[in-house]
Amino acid sequence: MDVPTGVPTGLPAVLPAGHVLVVEDDPDTRDALALLLMTEGYNAVSAEDGLEALHLLRAVRHRAPDAPCLVLLDLKMPRLGGPEFRRAQLGDPALANVPVAVLSGAIDAEQRADALGAVATLTKPIDFDVLLKVVRRYCC
Numbered sequence: 001m002d003v004p005t006g007v008p009t010g011l012p013a014v015l016p017a018g019h020v021l022v023v024e025d026d027p028d029t030r031d032a033l034a035l036l037l038m039t040e041g042y043n044a045v046s047a048e049d050g051l052e053a054l055h056l057l058r059a060v061r062h063r064a065p066d067a068p069c070l071v072l073l074d075l076k077m078p079r080l081g082g083p084e085f086r087r088a089q090l091g092d093p094a095l096a097n098v099p100v101a102v103l104s105g106a107i108d109a110e111q112r113a114d115a116l117g118a119v120a121t122l123t124k125p126i127d128f129d130v131l132l133k134v135v136r137r138y139c140c
Helices: 027-039 050-063 082-090 109-115 128-139
Strands: 019-023 043-047 070-074 100-104 120-123
Touching: 019 027, 019 050, 019 128, 027 043, 027 128, 043 050, 050 070, 050 082, 070 082, 070 128, 082 100, 100 109, 100 128, 109 120, 120 128
Parallel strands: 019 043, 019 070, 070 100, 100 120
Antiparallel strands: none
């Protein structure tokens, strides 16, 4: 099949719909979420804890003030957990307006997410259809 003149080859046909920061300490879950998002046309960036996520978020916002469009945040992580990340995020005016969806297997996940001002709660095991619905709401 011939490529029309002026169309670059080797590039995705569709540009990413948005940038999503996945903050999850379990590598299998983190990788699965990132892969799902990428197959759906999103640019997924991952962090293994809240401390790494804060560094990434600050670096990205410095270069692209509208990115990411959403943070998917696990609550229980080493070094800096979800609640501590969220407090630091809300305390930084450059980061405070990035919406956060909480990922948690806790029985009271909804209450914890509400207390953090999260825009959504995704309970583990994660329903990928529900996840994509949340991501589309904030990233399209």
